[in-house]
Structure formats: structure tokens, C-alpha cells
Amino acid sequence: MDIEDDNLSGAAVLTEKALTYLDTLAKKEYPSQEEFLSTMKKECLHLVQSQKSMASLKNELLHVLRNAEKGETLEEAKNLVTQSVKERLQFLKKAEIKIIQYGTSLIREGSTVLTHSRSSTVEKILINAYLKIPFHIVVTESRPNCEGRLLAETLSTKGIPLTFIVDTAATLFNPDLVLVGADAVTPHYVINKIGTKFLAASFPTYVACSTNKFTKKRVAIEEKNPEEVLKNEKKYKNVQVKNYYFDGTPLNCIKGFITEYGILPPEKVKSLLKP
Template sequence: MRTINWSDNGHIILTDQTKLPKECATIECNDVDTLAEAIRSLRVRGAPALGVAGGFGIALAAQTSRARSQRDLIRDIEHAAEVLRNTRPTAVNLFWGIERVLKKTKTGRSVHQMKELALEEARKMADEDVEICKRIGEHGAKLLEDGDVIMTYCNAGRMACVDWGTAIGVIRSAIGQGKRIKVIACETRPLNQGSRITAWELLQDDVQVILITDNMVGHVVKSGMADKIIVGADRIVEDAVFNKIGTYTLSIIAKEHKIPFYVAAPMSTFDFEKRAADIEIEERSPQELKYFGDEQIAPLEVEVYNPAFDATPMENITAIITENGVFHPPFSFKDIRGKES
């Protein structure tokens, strides 16, 4: 099942992740504004999925444009790109996907060809994402041993990608090789992507999973219940990995108790031009902490700090697993960039 796809009637089809685990439903985006809302509200989320969503968003803008000239079509897709860029600032894949399809579209020599190229490139990105995730899984599976208990955080599974997943893809690949793997999923407050999505995904695949609250991590790791931790990433810069808020805390606990802390991500998640201090961390609505669903759980007048991501320093990371192989410290961005496919 693909979490994002192009429909026969020329629209984007997304799995609505806000409905999980109670319901596995889809939504149809027939214009860029609808897609932008889906990104902001986390109906579609996860760095690789956002990259493909950005690409399909440009393709959708091209297909629905009434422009008769190349100049006017470029104006329309550039406007769509700006709308999509303004949805979420931290995950670099979104910007990468937008730019990739924009660049390809502009090579067309007619309005018709530009529209064809936009959709062709977006579909190519979706297909590539599945293959890239499986390559990440193959490389990462070599790091897991039969009988391992793996802790993971947030959701870096098929719902965060087009299919298969990054961190969860490593687990899937290891199980596919015959290794017996159990998983500990952290609930991941405040929106519970770990409990709502990761636990649901793993149960769909008959993988043994134990759900814990985020504040149990230290106790669980200290007690020897987890052998390794694997997480995904939303942006990797030279001195840090940006991922769901709380990832940094897990890395500290892993380092203290001397268990491996792995990051699994595609090369498109690397930002070779910036450092941690340059990155804007998205802050989300205070309502996410004041309400649980429709139920008020905090005083409405209380001040809230709600960053979506944090930065884990490279010295806390055991290895970064990509489609081009596994990179170990000291992480040389020059060498990593040299292996871009």
C-alpha cells in the first residue's frame, strides 16, 4: 500500500494519518491548497513522504493550470511551490522534492511537454522512494542480530515514506532475512505518532511490538530491555540530526548506557549547505498540548512551548544508514556527499 499516489482522475491520493489507528482512510487533493492543508495538519508527514508530496504538488499545479504559455505556467508552478514551502520549515525533503520537479518541468519546450515532465518526474520520485527505502533496509539489516529488541521513536515506517520505511524498513528487512526482531515503540507525545502509527504498522505486519510512554525510555534502556535504538531523520546537517522532539533525549540515554543509536535516512535528507544553528525548528500549535483529541487536558491560559523537532549532535550517533551504505564516525560530509547517487 502506497501512502501517496497519483489517481487516474488526475489528483493526489493520500493516506490520512490523522485517522490512524481507528481508521485507515484516504483523502484526495485536487488543488495545491488542499495539499498544503494536508501537510500542515500532518495528514501526510514524514520526511521522505513530504518530499514526494512536494513533487506531486508541483505536478498537480501544472496539470490544473490554465496557462497557455510557458511563462504563465512557470508563474503558476512557482506560486504553488511558494505555498508548499511555507507549510513546514524543518524537513528538507519537502524543499528537495519541490525543487526537483520544478527544475525538470522548466526543461519542457511547450506547455504540454512541461505538464508531462512534471507528472513523470513526480511519479519517478515515488517509485525511487520505495527502492531507496529497501536499500536502506538492506544496509541497516546487517547491523541487527537475531533476537534483538529494537527501540524506535515517532514513525519512520511506510507511513513516513511512500512505502517500506526508513528505520522501520531496517527492521522489516532484518525480519525478511529470518532474524527474530522485537520492537519497543515510544508513544511520541504530543501527537502520538509512535502509538497511533508505528504500533499500528508493526501489528499489520505481525511484528511483536511493545508500546511505552516516552518517560519510560530511561528505565527501559537501563533495565537492559532494548539492544539498539533506530530512528529516522527530518534533516541531517554537518553537526546534527534533526528529528522528532525527544530524539536527542533518547540519544543521551543510549550513549549513557552504551547501546547503539542509529539514524536511518535517504540521501535527500542531507542538507550539505547548513549547520544546526542555521535551521528553523517548527513550532506547532499550543492546542496540541492543551487538548487530547477533543478533550481539554491543560488550562487554556497556560503558556505552551511546542517545538516539533530537536537536534541530536553527531557525537551521539553510532552510524547513519542510507541507501548508499552505512556511515560511521567521524562523519565526513565531503565523503558522504561524494557517494550521492
């Protein structure tokens, strides 16, 4: 699987890939039900550990695994995985359609909308909105992996004009609205691309994500390879390089959460958090 090495795709895309992978595993042959469940648990744990900040990945894989464990035979367990994956993918698709509709309604003609990182859901909101009204899109490069370049390329290929900037240039454009995705929403923070906290403290910011990214559990913010920030960093004496992909933005800094249930205020989000 390429999920563990994918540092450019958002949580929604990787969660869909992971679910599809479980369906592929369920179609293979196994000597026993115990072997099948053991393989499922091992693969689920590996995927979750590879993307620790993505709550949707953990929530969806755990849901499928719990269903598999209800099977009384090998074939029943495998069928439950296939059925569960199909249901969850359908749910995510329907949720995304609603989120795109709600997100589009926030964008006003002639306004400036800035996005940070590369959320597939935000990308679809921007495309859908631009088909209806003209507005100015600003895309940050999103260091250290600069996945914003891929978003800019996608939008430009579709004939949508935009301004591409370095992350810290956001204040020069004074956006009317900031649209971002999320890797996780906890009782106190939105876990998303590093720099989101600064944007939310400076401009009206909305988070577009389905409720499968909500969790009551603490989400660790991992430190990544320093070479992504500074090549050959060991040759620099007395320099310690820190590379974090994510930061935590306090919920009360977010204007609203664009979910399948509508645009929710931060206080409403807490009631929907999953255990």
C-alpha cells in the same frame, strides 16, 4: 493538499505525496507557460513553508521546479515535470530498498530495538527484519501527537509483537539499538522528533534516511500549537506552554547513518551534504 496539516506522517511519505501532487498539477490546463511556472512556484513554496523542517521536501520540489524552468514551451515544461517526478520517485524507491537492507543487517537475534516517532523507512526495516529473526521491538508513543500509536498498530496488525511505552520510559528497557528516521541532516545536527537527542545520548542510535534529506542550510525548529500539549492553556495563569515537534541531535552523537550508500559514519555524512 493535506500535506500542510499532516503532523503524523514522516518526511519520506510527505515528500512522495508532494511529488505526486506536482505531477497532478502538470496534467492540468494552463493559458500559458508563465502561468504554469507561476502556479508551480507558488505551490512548491506553500508546501515547503508548511513543513519547514523537512529537507527532502524542499530538495525534491526544487529539483522538479528547476527542471520545469528548462522547458522552452508550455508542453515541454509540463512534460519535464512529469518526467522529473517519475525519476525522483524511482530514485526514492530504490534508495529505500537499499536502506531497508542495510538497516536489517544491524538487527541481531534476541536484541531489543527501540524506535521513536513514526518513520515509514524504519517501519519497513522492522517488518523486514522480523521476517528473518526474532527480536524485541519497543515503540514510544511520541508526544505530542502520539504517532507512535499508528506505528504500533501497523506492526501489531502484521502479527509483530512489541512493547509500547511513554517517551520517557526508554531507559527502563535499555535498548541495544535505537532506530529513527530524520526530517533533515545538517552540517551539525540531525533534525528529528523531539526526544531523539536524549535517546542518542543514552543508547547506540542509527538514523535511517536517504541522502535527499541532507542539506548545508540551517533548518528552523518551529514552535507549534500549545493546545496540543495542554488544552485550554490560557486558563492556567503564569504557565507558558512550549510545543516543539523536533530537536537537533549533534551528528557525533549518532552511531551511523543508514543511507542508500551504506551505513555511514557522521564524518562521511558532511561530505554528502547538499548546498
